Amino acid sequence: MIAELEHWLSKDSKLPAETRTILQILKITEEAGEVAEAVIGATGQNPRKGFSHTWEDVEKELCDVIITSMVALTRVSQDPEGTFARQLTRVAERALGPS
Template sequence: MDDSAWATIAELNHWLTKDSELPPETQKILQILKITEEAGEVAEAVIGATGQNPRKGFSHSWADVEKELCDVIITSMVALTRLNPEAGAVFQRELRRVAERALGPS
């Protein structure tokens, strides 16, 4: 993930928090919970894309699933930024660790 993506996330985080009267710790917790809300929207979109809800039928497309997955990623990036201002470095370190565990050293 390039630095410009993390800069955009920092801007979004600022926009989301600038007028909040909640304590920072509460904002962190709520942002983490927001990931679960967004993941539920992914599930809803998958169910809709596969027509698994008999009442709604095919109510979503795979493009909807893609959009909802992006919402999960963005929401997670904002949450990570709230936990650690060096979120980009944390993410790169964890991505390397997972890749090395799964794929072996590069």
């Protein structure tokens, strides 16, 4: 499904592939900022806006970060699913020990 999203995002773009990749990587930061905004809104920490978001909003924004990151990974890796699985295994083994 991620590959299909990447194709949809790229199909009408006039930008060079390298530029699309760089912009997709930058998009991760934009999405992370939306997570921060949702957390601030869910906790009511902006005195001007108060409780403007819910924890469900935070969940959705976190998913947007993951999706955006996976699209970026698809653009830089020949095997994005394998790359992600190997990295997840490395992180889990470092934190939890070998399985």
